[in-house]
Amino acid sequence: MASERLPAVVSPYGPYAGMALHVHDLTIRGHHSETLVAAERAEAILRILGDDRTRRVSRLGRMYALSALGRVDEALRVGEELAADGAALTGPRSTDAKILADTARMLIQAGRMDDGLHRLAYAMAMLDVAPRKSLRYFSAMASLCESAKSAELFELAEVAMLNALDAFDTPDDLYRSSAELQYAELLIEWALRLEQVQRDEEAAVLVDKSMAMLRYWMERAVDSPLGMALLAVCYAKTGLHAESQTIVDELLLRMRGEGQDHEARLLHLAHGLNLRAAGELRAARREFLAADELCVRPSQRLIFQYELAVTATRDQPGEATRTVLAALHSHIRMLWQLRLDRRTMLQQAYRRVELEAARTTADLAATSDALTGLGNRRLFDRRMVSAGDAGSTLLLIDVDRFKDINDAFSHGVGDRVLVEIAAVLHAHTRHGEAAVRFGGDEFAVFLETSEHEARQVAERIRQVVLARDWNAIAPGLRVTLSMGLAACRPGETGRDLYDRADSRLYAAKRAGRNRLAAA
Template sequence: MPLPVPADSHGVLFGCALEVHNLTMNGRHHEALVLGDRAEAVLLTLGDRPAYLLARQARMYALLGLGRLNEALSISEELAAARRVSGPRANYVKILADQADLYVKLGRTDEGLHLLARAITELELLPHQGRYFSALCSISDAALAAELYELADRCARDSGADPVFQESLRLMHAEMLLEWGMRLQQLGAAGEARSRLTRSVELAREHRALDPDAPVVVALLAVGLARTGRPGEAIELAEEHLLPLRAQGLRHEARLLHIAYGSALHELGDPRGAFRELTAALELSEQTGQRLIIRYELARIAAAMDPGAAATTMLDTLRDQLALLWRQRLDRRQMLRQARRRAELEAARDRAEDVAVSDALTGLGNRRAFDARLGRTGRGTALILVDVDHFKDINDTYSHGVGDRVLHAVADVLRAHCRQGEAAVRFGGDEFAVFLDADLPTAAAIARRVRAAVRGYDWNTLMPGLRVTLSIGAAVWTDGMRGPDLFDQADRQLYAAKRQGRDLVVA
């Protein structure tokens, strides 16, 4: 029997939201925002909340790509609140990591590391499939923002196990290796730097073979070529793409191309041209670490053009600052370890709370979970109440063991009919409830499918002669209602079903 659930837990209109995601993942942030405006309005009107949240997430990434960090953070906080209470746990972990990334980029490093530690701790409890890898990619981004290159590298290698995320992973890995390599070059670790920069170029070339017009791929490749002794190729890419990217407002990609152009010109003996391009890159830089890397390059060029005491002193000062930042980076590794210990304690407490609201027999929520969910009801919520008909007779005739197995089977049917963000609970002996994001006709249709699924179940496999039916009442929240009012209305419908002979749905 077909289940009343969408093909994807992101919603029936998943493809609409995914198109917004695809635009921003390929650096087309302005287009993503324009399409996102239309997509969000449609999805909100049609009531597809999972797809709407996905489109909002894509908007957050577009704003991040355009450097509009505070706007992106506001959306991430909205998404974190929504993801915490519904949907796959990996989605919540992903948004935690995205928030951590934004906090670090906004200079709120302690808060960012705390959220990153929570995301890592939560992720370790999840199966290595599906959205686990998407969450791992976001953790890698946050690690890169905090210059925790070892963690970012480990995430990139681990998430490569899933082919769905290999393309986005390749880009993140290339950017991480590029920044890591440049930092090592400036610290004098030429051998380590070369290996990382070479691998970055390889990854960028692999991605460009699949998507030759992606702006960020072109920019990463250009920098990698310039920093590994291929200035001619770097200049060719920069001259073709730099002005169009600046015109599109793609600050991140334009900054990288200015670095590539400047590095290549310096390699070819044009220090003044190099100084000009790196100064332009500095103007587009927003993070302290990025700005210091570029300032060091500028000081190195200035010292080469005019090797006087002032230029040499400036270069030495910046070199000392880079060394200090590198030590601070190592301190952040220690801070993350401490935050991990705190996050593990918090996770253990949360797991204990989850146990407290779970029904041990069926795995559904229990009465405490029911009361909490009832207190959060509002517009768009429907409630169906379900009783197993003559359940006492089943226990008396076939044994309590058989009765428990009946309850478990009914719970499985209810769980299967819940979409993302909806919940089934067992709040009494043979009493169940399902909270749906639906209007009354849809809730009634779902209730009828639940009834039919249980009625049509082959109960003889459990016990010969066993027959199980359900009585169901359905109600929908209306303006002015409180949670108890919704329950009372659904309860009246349930008792109407029982009075009319049971094995019925009344809405």
């Protein structure tokens, strides 16, 4: 049976990326109920096909849809599973940062602010050094924006969103439109909070900016119920009540019927604002209460409670309603001040991440071979301490007649040979495994797999090196490897494992070199 260790990857998202991208396209357009159905089908098929990478991308889409539908606990469960996945944080930096940012948002929405900010800090640190101008970076920054917005860190959210927009130059791209709609929603939520702390002029600027973006994309017939709902709120806030009500009449009942609470909540807000402007205060109150019932986050609920208090002061003016509104203003100002505390917490978490990264870098430098970039003797000794664990397999490798290569072709050519071999070994090790250069031409590979599969890996390494066009480095150069392989036995120490692998290595040399001895 062919080994499954080295699949042919045709996309950074996995071989069957189209399935997961369809799930994400539905989410981007705001069709969250359809997203869940598509994700269920895609993940079942991808599980059968063995495409775990694409399945992971599909599960991200599922998490977004669950969150948008107000099913935060389920969304958080998916996020935690992704973050806990053994392969989840070993991919491209932007992809890993996206997962961290998304799970940070779920944690924040679930009230676990400290945990959420810590993951948000990790995501920020990863994106600081991630390649830009790519779909992955764009998507990660969009997730970072949502996470920051959940913590009401609007300034950070805007910086993230602008970085996301800067990652793509195509104005009519689906992802570009989704990012601008996301940016528009950020500005509206920010504006609503600014109104609550009596910063009306700043709020009006943000609403106008949001409305311009939304009009641009809605005029281009972008299929987004969320974009239309946001535009209805902008119209209501700027006095265009007839235009706002047209959108409400078209979408509100459908969004409620499809369970798309996020869009329905915004449409109820717009409807309430329109009714209040028309003097229908009790009907407006009914709409704000309907919106409040659909809230997921406390900050969302605060928006509608504020609108209810303002409506009450107009419906029943007097000392009682003014006192309630004043008390609410006081509470809102206190919550707004807490944003500064969260910013400080995030800065401290980011600093801790930087220190951890510095320690990791220093440790990596101390355990890395300067020539090949593989682990060095220090890492070899460290891995040997735990090499006696069940499931460990040790592969020892010598370059055949390496001294002759140095003498015949020069030490520079010898170094090139070692670097090339190191690259082959690195390509054949998975997360949790290690390739080490612990002597001049001596290598070791710690494999976390069965002896049968380890033999396949070792033989593949030998064949790759044998088939390499070494003439490109030096005419007449030929390089082969001798190998000894041993799988750990129950109760065996690392030293015993090494001795068995070493004896097999020498058996391979005595048998004529360029071979693997594994028994």
